[in-house]
Every structure is written in structure tokens, then in C-alpha cells.
Amino acid sequence: MLVALLAPRWAATLPLAAALAVAALGGAWARTRLLGPAVARGSPAAPGVAILLDVPAAAVRHLLVELERAGVPAAFVIRAADLARDPELLPAILAGGHELVASTADGAPTLPWAAPRAVRERVLGTFRALERLGGPTTRAYLPPRGLTHWCVRPTLLELGAFLLLPRRRWGGRGRAPVERLGRGDVLLVSTAEAAALAELAAALGARGLAPRPLSVVLERPVLSDRAVSPVAAFYDGLAARYDAEQARAGASPARTAEATLIEAWLAELVRPGMRVLELGAGTGRFTERLAARGARVTAVELSREMLARLRDRLERRGGFDLTLVEGDLVEVEVGGDYALICSFSAFEYVADLDRLLAAVTARLAPGGQLLFTTARRGPLRAFVQLGNALRQGVWLTARSEPELRAALARAGLACERIKSAGLKLGRHGGLILAVLARKAG
Secondary structure, three states, X not given: OHHHHHOHHHHOHHHHHHHHHHHHHXXXXXXXXXXXXXXXXXXXXOOOEEEEEOOOXXXXXXXXXXXXXXXXXXXXXXXXXXXXXXXXXXXXXXXOOOEEEEOOOOOOOOHHHOOHHHHHHHHHHHHXXXXXXXXXXXXXXXXXXXXXXXXXXXXHHHHOOEEEOOOEEEOOOOOOOHHHOXXXXXXXXXXXXXXXXXXXXXXXXXXXXXXXXXXXXXXXXXXXXXXXXHHHHHHHHHHHHHHHHHHHOOOOHHHHHHHHHHHHHHHHHOOOOOEEEEEOOOOOOOHHHHHHOOOEEEEEEOOHHHHHHHHHHHHHHOXXXXXXXXXXXXXXXXXXXXXXXXXXXXXXXXXXXXXXXXXXXXXXXXXXXXXXXXXXXXHHHHHHHHHHHHHHOOOOOOEOHHHHHHHXXXXXXXXXXXXXXXXXXXXXXXXXXXXXXXXOO
16 A cells, blocks of 8 residues: 555556465465365375375385384385385385375475476476386375475376375474374374384374375375376276265256256167167266166276276176276277267267267167267356366366267267257256267168
8 A cells, every 4th residue: 555655656566476476486385276286185084094104215114114013004205216226115115015105206395496397307207217117106296395386287197196285294203293183184204213103103093093095095096007197087086985076966957957858868768688888987877877777788987996986886786787898988999889879978078079979980880879968168168167177187178069060960970859958048058968869770
């Protein structure tokens, strides 16, 4: 206010300077999450807490003996520099049943001030070192000193990895902060003293907070035998709580409208014994309905964790003619001559619609039908897409009705029905489009 009175011309620069300072300084601190989301803890319903050890490499072997004696699982922060000095360190950690979390190759906390190319190389360094050693890699990345850079998130997305940022830390001095810990918390420990760790384990036991593997506490995979796409990585991490999250969103007008519309169409289209292919099955929201109608269903899902939950869900029911396949919508090998191919809210993940529809057409039997729902282009959908991009790191492709009709025609499919649903204004609008098309007989 004083600047506005004394120097009006300069007053407008103060908010801009403050915004730049927040972006430059606050963005460097990962806890602000200005540069992307981070995983800080697991669910409060998790069966315990996770211990993440960030200690000198020379102390790891001694700690492995102490952890085995105490029966405590842990995760170790690892760096490419550590692996270069001691290539046998990785097998020793894994043999003890512990997990890995990657940090920058050298561990130096200077990411915010490095050039983008240097940031990328330093983040990738540890992941590449793990690949060269031939063992499992990790999907978790811990920024040194909690400092990050705008290049970190896109680099992690390429690997299917996530940014880990524990809320609780302990350096071994003073009492362990177990009073502030609750189920689902991750405690970052930076002491290698056996006595301190024994005190920590005892204090946790007194509170009924058993140390559990990091993957169990976070309810997402940490160790992995391969890199995955950003979409697969996101749904792998969401799989454990996906059904609960969708149940909370059950009152969503778009979701309710989609379920009502598709249920009516499936009742008309699905006959006992017919061969059905579902692309992007998720945890089986519609797969179960297809199988319950007597169809012979082949369900394809990109996320291994989602597919595992789909398998558990339908095996409990039993009596279904069901084949589960891990793979993407376009390249997966599932044969052909399907009477019906279905996909619900998955086509928006494929940017090349012509290539996708060509693959679908090749799998359809003559006279077979394609039923799918996808994101409808519109002003409201743009806000949904923005939120999804911030959460998942991918931009979904929304399409208009004319665009879908033209693409179907190019693929040799005749459009039989197309209907919008979800948050409509009279006959207009809608967040999704439901489409039914047929291949020539």
C-alpha cells in the first residue's frame, strides 16, 4: 500500500515479483507440490507404518543384520554412486526382503539450480544403474533434501515412477517421533545406529504400529521388473483403492448416466455364448455384467495391478467363461472374430483414433458390433481434462460427434447409434458419448 501511494507505477510489479518468487523458491521445495503431486503417505487404514532408511552405503550391510535380527522390513534409499562403489549392495538389500527407493545419481541437493538436461540425467542415473545390474528396479523417487525441479515429474512419468515425500523424518537424536505417527505413515530415518533403530522398533511396537513394507503401506507397487507407461503406472498405484474411490463417485451424474445407458444397451446386445472382447477392463465394472449375461469374455487391461483385482473379483464369483490379458488397446494379441467389442472410458487414452479403430475392425467378425464410451469435447470437459492431466500426467483426447462419425466411416464401420450422457442441458451437452457401430457383414 505504501508503494502504491509513493510510486504507483511500481505497485503493479509487487504481485508479479511475489508470484515469481513463489514459483522459483517455493517450487523447488517438493512439499509445496507446485511442480506436481507427490506421495506422502498411505491410507490411514494401512496395516502399519513404513521405515525408509537414508544412510551411508557403508552402513547398509550392518543395518541389514540388525533388521533381520529384529524382523523389521524396510526400504533403502539408493543412488547410482553407491551402486558403482559396491555392485553387491543391491543383491544384499533384496536378499533381506527389503525394498528400494531411488534418489539422484550423486545425492547432491542442487536440482533446483541445474539445467534441465542435467536434472534429467541425474534423476535417470540411479534407474539406469539398476537396469544395468539386471535386478528389479523401483518406481519410487526421493528428492534429495526435499528439493525438486520442474523437469523431475516428466522424467519420472517416462519411467512410470512417482515422487515420494515422507512427512515424518528422524535423524536419530532425541526420542523417535512415534507419537506423531499413525497408520499409513512413512518415516524417513537418517541414522545408522543400531541402538536408535532398536529403540524405534520398540516404540512402534508399544503403539501397535508394526513396521511393514513400503509397498504395503502405500498400497502401490514399489519394486518392479519393468518400466511402464504413465497410464499403467497411475492405475497400478490407484488399483488398491480404485473401487472404493469409484463408489464414492457413484453419485456423479456422468458416471451414473453412463452405467444406466450401457446397461440398457448390453441387455439388448449380449447373448449367451457370444464372443466378447473388452478393452480397458479396469477392475471389472462392466466385465462382470458381460460375463453374468453368459458371454465368453476376453478382458484386456494395461495395468497389471488392476488386472489382478479384476481376477480376484471375478474368481470369487466363479462360473464365468473369462480370459484376462495384460496389454494395451492397440497392440495386444487377442485374436479376432469377436461378435462384440466393448470399451468404456478408455478410447480417450489413445490419441490416434484411426489406428485404434483399424485394430478394432480387424478383430471384429463380419457383422460384429463395436460399443464404446469416450470423452465428449466441450467447455466443461476441458476442466475435467485439466484436472486429469494434473493428477495423471497425461492429457485425455476428447472428441466431437462429427469427428467420431468420420473416423468410424474411415475404419469401415457403420455408426448405428450415438448418444451423449452426463451433465446435459436439455438435448445439448454431456460429458461422454456412447457409440454403437457395426462392421459390414
